[in-house]
Amino acid sequence: MSKTILILNGPNLNMLGKRQPEIYGAATLGDVADMCQAAASAFDAEVVMRQSNHEGELIDWIQEAREGADAIVINAGAYSHTSIAILDALNMFHGPVIEVHVSNIHARETFRHHSYISLRANGVIVGCGVDGYRFAVQRAGSLLE
Numbered sequence: 001m002s003k004t005i006l007i008l009n010g011p012n013l014n015m016l017g018k019r020q021p022e023i024y025g026a027a028t029l030g031d032v033a034d035m036c037q038a039a040a041s042a043f044d045a046e047v048v049m050r051q052s053n054h055e056g057e058l059i060d061w062i063q064e065a066r067e068g069a070d071a072i073v074i075n076a077g078a079y080s081h082t083s084i085a086i087l088d089a090l091n092m093f094h095g096p097v098i099e100v101h102v103s104n105i106h107a108r109e110t111f112r113h114h115s116y117i118s119l120r121a122n123g124v125i126v127g128c129g130v131d132g133y134r135f136a137v138q139r140a141g142s143l144l145e
């Protein structure tokens with residue numbers, strides 16, 4: 001049966017491809033969705049791409065994923081560094097969780113070096129640009145096989 005990979009994006013990631021291309025590149029979130037769907041098709045999975053600037057909405061989607069998704073790829077943006085609530089929600093999800101950061105958070109300000117999401121993540125991909133989303137989808141697919 002076909003698998004569903006939920007790709008969640010946190011605050012400001014709707015600006016991908018529209019601002020600060022020197023840090024985040026030129027691809028939009030729509031481009032990322034297309035790239036990820038192409039990668040997921042190789043193992044008969046579909047991706048569902050979501051973005052929210054609101055912590056509670058991200059938590060609602062993670063809770064819903066308990067019924068509707070097999071794996072989660074998440075770039076929680078700045079909430080990665082602050083949100084115990086998103087970590088708690090991810091801890092209630094049973095499938096693979098892969099964390100992505102477009103930029104290399106370890107080469108940036110010290111407040112970006114720690115991620116609460118990493119405590120739950122089965123894998124973490126940082127600093128690979130938007131290709132990191134594709135790598136994350138491929139890893140989620142491998143873990144689901």
Ligand code: CA2
Pocket residue numbers: 011012013014015016017018019020021024075076077078079080100101102103104105112
């Ligand atoms: O590198 C990443 O993917 C981040 O999760 C991006 C977050 C940042 O707070 C994290 O520390 C690292 C910021 C997202 C802002 O996204 C933008 C994209 C394009 C233009 C402006 C902002």
